[in-house]
Amino acid sequence: MSSVFVGSVGLALLLVLLLMRIPVAFAMFAVGFIGIWILNGLQAATGLLSSETFALASNSELIVVPLFILMGNVASATGMSRKLYDAAYATIGQVRGGLASATVIGCGGFAALSGSSVASALTMGRTALAEMDRFAYSPRLSTGVVAAGGTLGILIPPSTGFVIYAILTEQSIGRLFMAGILPGILLLTAFLLTIALLCTLKPELGPRGPKTNAREKGRAFLGAVPILAIVVITIGGIYSGMFSPTEAAGVGAALVILIGAVTRTLTLRVFWDAARSSIVTTASVMLILIAAHMINPFVALSHLPAEVSRLLVALDFGPFGTLVVILAIYLVLGCFLEGLAMLVLTLPIFMPVVLQLGIDPIWFGVLVVLTLEMGLISPPVGINVFIVKSVARNVELLDIFRGVLPFWLAMLLTLALLVAVPSLSLWLPSMM
Template identity: 75%
Template sequence: MSAGAFGVAGIAILLALLMLRVPVAFAMFLVGFIGIWILNGWNAAMGLLGSETFTLASNPELVIIPLFILMGNVASHTGMSRQLYDAAYALIGQIRGGLASATVIGCGGFAALSGSSVASALTMGKVSLAEMERFEYDPRLSTGVVAAGGTLGILIPPSTGFVIYAILTEQSIGRLFLAGVLPGLLLLAAFVLTITLMCWLRPAFGPAGPSTTMAQKRRAMLGAAPILTVIMLTIGGIYAGFFSPTEAAGVGAGFVIIYGIAIGKLGPRAFWAACKDSIVTTATVMLILIAAHMINPFLALSHVPSFVGEFLAALDLGVTGTLIAILFVYMVLGCFLEGFAMLVLTLPIFFPVIVELGIDPIWFGVLVVLTLEMGLISPPVGINVFIVKSVAPGVELGQIFRGVLPFWLAMIVTLATLIAFPQISLILPDTMFN
């Protein structure tokens, strides 16, 4: 059997293992290790396992992952997510569909603390779903907006997705973080516009909430000041050149810890719970990265990336056509695979093609991460939909999937806009480095 045939067989086995719900890291490790063993010998496979594990574990750039995860977990335990939602609620809750729009804004703000889509959906679901139920929002809108709004966690920096993309493609984490800011805000605005249109076309979907006085608005905004401060310290500090991404993660985590202790909401038990959650999440990410560095050499040895590049070149789709074809593959895979698994599995195959075509890797990273977001609400996997289902057990799963459809279409429009206008993604990183 040729090396290429081994590569295709390895990918097929990997997909089968993932569909059988074998953990992503173990499936990739198994296929990668055995593939290298077959193609390059036992000593090469064992040597790569030892060297890559040590290299990743000693990479100082990866410190950013546990620090940002800790920042998000501490913020959740100290109630900062609730304060952000209350501020948005006070400002726009009185308009039709205002509570749903406040939820999206809250998701966007919490995304800038946690970098996790699942955490954003879970946290904001607990905060906002009961409130929207109290004002008789249609369950399709209330659950759909939480599931879709949670996806902002993987696009608005700090994003774990950007960190993994940067590690796998050897790109700048700082540039990727800044590249995600404007697209994240654009998608947030598209979600708010979608809510407004839905409530305008069908007023019963989202009735108006209670009005608030100017004094209440000021108090709510004052309550959100700590979150806004953290965002300015981290993202603003990276843009201004005061901090590296790793330093910004340390500053942000330190700030929320000190704030939580100062207001008396971060005792030893809550801090331990936040640390334990952060350790589990970090270990999961690290295992995936180690497995990625096992399967990538196997794909290279089997020449699968070369075959894919030659196939796409033979189609003669042009640069834009090839880019759209690759993104379409991500959309299809997103219906069945978890986002990190897609990144690790596909980047070794598609990234050389992107480089060969002269496509900006930072821009491509934003497009890929946005496409991964779509997978978070796409059936049948749609992990954010199942997260919302766990928070709202009384709502049928089919209703939630119908509720996310308008937001999925808004993502398509945003993706098309970013493809048509690359500078939306590139203006901030280009400004920072120029």
């Protein structure tokens, strides 16, 4: 029985377990441990389990995960994220489709705080859906906007997706954060243009909201200043070299807590709930990372990456053609697998090919993370769609999927542009 055969069976079994909704970490633990046991013996499997668990748990770079998650949870619990929406709403809410555009901008701002697409969709769904319903927005447009806007959380830094990619591929977290800024702004702009086009073609989808005077606009912007300042300080600190990503996470979390305490919106009860939620999320991420360090050696021992690399090189598509093939595979997998599972399952196979063909790993990381975003609103899994459904219980699931379709197409066009113009992703990292 060849190692390649064992590896293929192992990955097929992992895919089956994931489709059966077995938790990602447990599925990877089981397949990785048993696979290493078969290929390299029980002692190697148990030794790797203990050593990788300790090494990963003591990795200081991973502190960014709980700190950025805590920053986002505190910002959400204290109403700071709502103020971003209020500022955008006061500015463009009175134009046709303005409430939907304000929701997308609010999602982008919240994404810059939380780094989580699920948190963005859930928070903005609770905030914005009621407002759009009050002004007779089409449920298809309103739910589609929230589901699609929430995906910005995995691209606009600080992004948990970039942190996981950096750890799995040994790339710079700071450079990946910088690489995601322009693509994130580009995608947000594409969403705004999509809303404008839809509401131009069908004005009944997004009626005009109430007008606000200069005083109301000023008050809304004043409320959003602290949050915008935190985003500028953390991301600007990384870009200027003042902070490492870990230090920026600590500064951001401390500032959000300080502002909440000063404004008296952060009580001990609110902080306890935010901290507990952050611990649960962090534990889930850590389990997946530890499991990833079990499955990756198994994949390496099976020699699957070398075989896939040999196959793709033999097809002679060239670097560009091979990249398109890999991204197409990610788009298909995104219809069935959760994002982190996709990263852990595929990067050990595709990364050697990417490096061999001379494709920039930072650029590749941005493209991969964007395809993961598309998976968040792709049927049948589309976790953001189900998150929005949990808030908008009166809207049919099929209508939400129809609502996200124009935004999925906008994401596909953005992906094509980023593939065609690599400098959109690489310009800011090159200036660091």
